Amino acid sequence: MQPSSLMRAFALVLLTASVVLLTAAIAGLVITAYIGLPALGSGDKYQLLSIAAVAVGGTALSGGIGGVALTAGGALFMTELQSITNVIHIGEFQLGSGGQFLIQGAAILLGTAFFAIVRRRRVAVPTLDRTGATTAPQ
Numbered sequence: 001m002q003p004s005s006l007m008r009a010f011a012l013v014l015l016t017a018s019v020v021l022l023t024a025a026i027a028g029l030v031i032t033a034y035i036g037l038p039a040l041g042s043g044d045k046y047q048l049l050s051i052a053a054v055a056v057g058g059t060a061l062s063g064g065i066g067g068v069a070l071t072a073g074g075a076l077f078m079t080e081l082q083s084i085t086n087v088i089h090i091g092e093f094q095l096g097s098g099g100q101f102l103i104q105g106a107a108i109l110l111g112t113a114f115f116a117i118v119r120r121r122r123v124a125v126p127t128l129d130r131t132g133a134t135t136a137p138q
Helices: 003-035 044-056 068-087 090-094 099-121
Strands: none
Touching (some): 044 099, 068 099
16 A cells, blocks of 8 residues: 555544544534433433434445435334334333333344345346456356
């Protein structure tokens, strides 16, 4: 690697980390303003929901596979799932206070299993290389 490309890569990592830290700080301030006082565990209930939205949307948690539209669909699904469990009072009465977490965990499990099956069944399509010859997928 050239020193200049290494510096560009480091600058990109530094910029990305800065943006993530800035948005996390803003989210912390918004949650603090919403509940009225700072508390260490005030955002804990949102962690599983955000991870579940990404996993149910089909984005690989290991990285590299997925997209914004799929994640938005997963977020919409998880928001609706949380709304339904609130309406029918699953989180409060029948399953206790952890009922919504159980349902969200089951949704993560089912969503990741579904997308793993879908990805395995996809048929690879031959593509054309630069010369116009058909190449078989690997």
